[in-house]
Amino acid sequence: MTTASRPIALLHGWGLSSKVWAPLQAHLGPNTLTLDLPGHGSAAxxxxxxxxxxxALASQLPNGAVLVGWSLGAQLALHIAAHAPHKAARLVLIAATPRFVQAPDWPAALPEATLSGFRAxxxxxxxxxxRxxxxxxxxxxxRRRDVTAALNQALTPADATHHAARASGLKLLADTDLRASIGN
Structure with missing residues (x-):
């Protein structure tokens, strides 16, 4: 299968929905799949x-896809590639890091106190x-105002079910460390 004919799966970041990819999907064509992260958008x-x-995401992916992940979506793409390599032929990572928060041996990340405050x-x-x-x-x-407005249009709904999933997503960002799986 050539890279051009591979399915492309787009995985958004925390708190958003797959709607965020609509402008890009229009350019990528019909071989593009947008998935909502669990508990985001329309996903259970x-x-x-x-x-x-x-x-949950891998079960929806065709084999040999190009996974495009943004932030939390990138961490999930990395994890899928490591644990279900038949699902991910290629990775395209946007605003990606294998560890979102700082550690003594990982200073180029968000301070833990900043994320803790955000979670609170x-x-x-x-x-x-x-918002x-x-x-x-x-x-x-x-184009800050336009970008913010577009992102706000792609937010996950603010109800109890989605709130719990968004809180879980923040916990994943706080706790996930994929450095060992990528060869650090």
């Missing part, structure tokens, strides 16, 4: 472990926190 929750989330804010004011998060994604962009 899948527990609170990285394995459970990756298994999300617990008390989830919608405002999520602040989308605004941060657009910082420095000349």
């Amino acid at each position: 929750p899948a527990g609170d472990s990285l394995d459970a989330w990756a298994d 804010d999300f617990d008390t004011a989830p919608d405002a926190t999520q 602040r998060f989308t605004a941060l994604q657009a910082m420095g962009d000349g």
